[in-house]
Structures are given as C-alpha cells and as structure tokens.
Amino acid sequence: MNDRVYSGAPCLVRLFSTQHRRGHRMGRSFWFECPKCSYRAKVSGRADRGLTFFVQTILCRDCRQLYDAVTRLRVPAEINGLGSLARWRLVRSPAPGRSISSPPGFQSVLDRLPQTGVKRFRWLPFKIQCPVSALHRVRSWNDPDRCPKCGVYLEKSALPYRLWD
Ligand SMILES: [Zn+2]
Numbered sequence: 089m090n091d092r093v094y095s096g097a098p099c100l101v102r103l104f105s106t107q108h109r110r111g112h113r114m115g116r117s118f119w120f121e122c123p124k125c126s127y128r129a130k131v132s133g134r135a136d137r138g139l140t141f142f143v144q145t146i147l148c149r150d151c152r153q154l155y156d157a158v159t160r161l162r163v164p165a166e167i168n169g170l171g172s173l174a175r176w177r178l179v180r181s182p183a184p185g186r187s188i189s190s191p192p193g194f195q196s197v198l199d200r201l202p203q204t205g206v207k208r209f210r211w212l213p214f215k216i217q218c219p220v221s222a223l224h225r226v227r228s229w230n231d232p233d234r235c236p237k238c239g240v241y242l243e244k245s246a247l248p249y250r251l252w253d
C-alpha cells in the first residue's frame with residue numbers, strides 16, 4: 089500500500105466514497121496558488137464533470153489566467169440544439185458580438201435553473217475557449233502544471249474550494 093496517497097487527502101477519500109454511495113457525480117474546484125508570485129485561481133485543475141456539464145481547466149496565454157472552460161453541456165433533447173441554446177443565451181447572457189457556438193461560462197451554467205420535467209437529454213460539445221475572447225490562445229491545464237504568470241508549478245489546496253453539480 090502507498091500510504092502517502094491517502095495521508096495527504098483524507099477528506100477527499102471520504103468525499104469520493106460519499107459520492108459513490110449516493111451515485112451522484114459532483115465536480116470539485118480547488119484553490120491553486122503560486123509559491124513565487126502568489127497568483128491564485130480556483131479551478132478544477134483538470135477535466136471534471138458535474139451532473140449537467142463537463143469542464144476542462146485551461147490556461148489562456150493572452151490573459152495569463154486559468155479558467156474552467158465548459159466543454160460539454162446537457163440540454164433537453166426535444167428542442168433543436170442551437171436554437172434552444174440561442175434562446176437560452178439571449179435570456180441568460182445577452183453578450184452582443186459573440187457567436188452562438190461560443191461555450192457558456194462556468195458561472196452561467198452553475199446558475200442555470202434545474203431542468204425539471206425533461207425526460208431526454210443530449211450533450212452539446214464545445215471547443216475549449218477563453219471566456220474573455222475566442223481569439224485568445226489557450227491550452228488545457230492539468231495539475232501539476234505551471235503558473236500562468238511566472239511559470240513556477242502551482243500548489244493545490246488539500247480541500248476542495250467548492251463542490252458543484
Ligand atoms: Zn507565479
């Protein structure tokens with residue numbers, strides 16, 4: 089047995105087993121902090137998923153920031169995908185000039201109302217993209233990985249900052 093794996097994160101082990109029992113998949117956000125320049129970000133630090141969407145942490149080279157980018161979104165299957173998304177975007181985030189194929193922001197999908205009364209769903213995929221501009225250069229960022237400001241490896245907090253689904 090490798091004791092180090094468990095001694096570092098006893099709470100996470102407990103969280104995992106709780107999720108397993110409830111059969112409920114939740115995503116987790118963590119604080120990542122740079123030991124050199126004190127840059128901080130609260131992101132998943134990898135690909136993760138909740139009940140209704142998937143995220144991938146990305147590094148934007150233009151913003152020099154980490155973000156959680158939405159990569160898949162669960163939508164009702166009855167309605168035509170882009171049409172319904174367009175309507176949804178008009179209601180939720182009237183951002184002029186952004187194309188309809190832009191992924192929604194992490195916070196906006198967290199704030200979505202629960203989809204009650206919907207029996208069939210499908211998944212809309214999105215390319216990873218900076219939430220500030222589609223023209224920014226981004227790449228996937230997976231812990232352990234480097235600070236977007238100074239290049240030193242970021243340190244991950246032991247406890248999740250937030251659970252989401
Ligand atoms: Zn740094």
Ligand SMILES: [Zn+2]
Binds near residue numbers: 149
């Ligand atoms: Zn950017």
